[in-house]
Amino acid sequence: MADTSVHIQALKKMLAANELIVDEQDMAAFCLDQRRRYQGKVWAVVQPTSVASVQAVVKYCFEHAIPITPQGGNTSMCGGATPSDAVAGLGIIVSLSKLNRVRGVNVADNCITVEAGRILQQVQADAAAAGRMFPLSLASEGSCQIGGNIACNAGGVNVVRYGPMRDLVMGLEVVLPNGDLVEQLTPLHKNTTGFDFKQLLIGSEGTLGIITAATLKLFAPVKTHVTAWVGVNNIEAAVLLLQTMQQHFAERLSSFELISAFALDLSSQLLQLQQPLQAPWHVLLELTDSTDNSLLQEQLMQVLWDAEFAEAVVAESEQQREQLWSLREHISEAQRHLGASIKHDIAMPIGQVATFIHQCEQVLQAAYPQATLVVFGHLGDGSLHYNVFMADILSNEVYQYETDINALVYEQVFAVGGTVAAEHGIGQLKTQWMPYMRTAQELALMQTMKQSLDSKNLFNVGKVLP
Known part of the structure; x- marks a missing residue:
């Protein structure tokens, strides 16, 4: 790769001044994940204000083999939006925060089209202003962005009735790793012409493309x-x-x-x-x-x-x-005084939740008597936030136990037919567990898809796939 100064000059020529950050201090917040577990390193942060800017940057990066980490609100719990060690200092972050406009509201089709950087809470307000409701609701809704919600297939508290993000997306606009634009934002309620490309992108965590806009389903407001x-x-x-x-x-x-x-x-x-x-x-x-x-x-x-x-x-x-x-929504904040935790975002058949909780508590307390468990979650869809604290450790030093505790917890999850990722995604935290969740054939198919769309392996390297 050429000297980064050459690339910076090239980006300055194709971008407006407010679309490029190269100062290390200004980039620091983009490189640190929400839980302060992952500290990435890049030589530039790009904040495009238009889809054309996204395409221009991606095409340039493709031509020069520059890794890209797509980023929304940087609220990932698994390091999914933080550059991994595999690309330390070699790539850039493309933050979608300034690509945040409402493109239109369609009451006849009960949908809204917004750009990826629009904050979830803003979309809820946009829908309400049109006499409709967008039902996705999360603890981080004041800061998380729609593109990230889609990339991780977010769920939230209303999933029992409305489903996760996968059920709420009618169409996507995506910049592919070579810079090409795929635009499928028309609100078609039925379309059986071939493969449903948007479903491949939903939950892909930025490994297959950059979501720039989405058409989302709206519903009647709750009275x-x-x-x-x-x-x-x-x-x-x-x-x-x-x-x-x-x-x-x-x-x-x-x-x-x-x-x-x-x-x-x-x-x-x-x-x-x-x-x-x-x-x-x-x-x-x-x-x-x-x-x-x-x-x-x-x-x-x-x-x-x-x-x-x-x-x-x-x-x-x-x-x-x-x-x-409020008692439910403040649990995550309330548990922080216990120190850092080993978090598990898991799901299983609802009928197996009781078996898992009983068995896992016994196994954990036998191995770690000092462990404290904070358990809560969305029983309506079988997903739990299963957090393990060590009574004598408040700092991130607790992560020295993470590998062993994860092995114990996930063994019980697998025993009841569950998954290690319910709504937070895989990121770089859980890639090693993918072979336990997916067959060799499935992983090979995922790799084939990745290679087909991202032939140079530049998008969110080190995430999702082991």
Whole structure:
């Protein structure tokens, strides 16, 4: 590769002054991941303001074999948006943060077209302004960007009703690794002409192309929320409650969150909010309706009573609803005073969650008596945030145990037919586990796809594929 000064001069000629960062201090925030685990190194950060700029940069990088790390809001939990050691100092970051416009709202087709750098919370507001709703909701929605949400196939708290990002994307605009543009943003509700290219890009974590825009599904706004906090004695009871809610309320069940007693303790202490009730495990569930349904709350209370879920609190006001959700949404923040954790973003068949939690706790505590577990997640789709803390270690030194603890946890995940990546992706944190999750044939097919689209292996090197 030529001296970077030559490339910098070339980029300066093709980009506006506000699209290029080369000062090390200014680049530092782009090179450090959210958990401060991965510190990448690049010689430039490009912030394109147009798709044409993205294409120009990518074509130049392809011609000169310069690695590219695509980046959205840099909220990755797995180092997916941070340059890996494999390209340390050799490549650039392409940040989509300035490619953030709304291209249009189509009420007839219930969709919105936005650029990749638009923040999720902004898209929610854009939809609301048009009298519609975009249902993806995450803890990081104030900073994560749509392109990154798509690249990781984000899920969130409303996935029970609306599905993950894979179900919410109608079309994509993508710059391929050679700089070519593939534009499929037309909101077609049916299209069976060959392969569905967008589904290949969703969840690919920037390894196959740079998403520059997307057409997203919109829905009728919610007019009725009924929110309940239910205490249960065990996971089996929580799964039974889920089945009961699905049987009686079908698509009106939007959220179904599982929270351990310890996770609730941490959050209530942080927020200085009284716990709704005392129980070994807790479920936060929400029913929604696009009509003014004054009977829904009464129906829920009756179903809970008939099914003998008497330990329940139903929000009587919007303030109470917000307090219940705040207890759930602040768990991640509340656990930080315990120090750094070994995080697991896992999923499994819902019917196997109880088996996993029982078996994994026994295995971990036998090997590491000092371990503390913070468990919560989206039971409605079988995904859990399973975080392991060491009582005597607050710093990142806890990661010295990560390999062994991951082996113990993932052995139990595999035993129940689960996955090591539910909604945070693989990034550079979990690549070594891919052969345990995918067959040799599947991995070979992925490599073939990667080679076909990224023949020089320049896009997000060191991520996803082992």
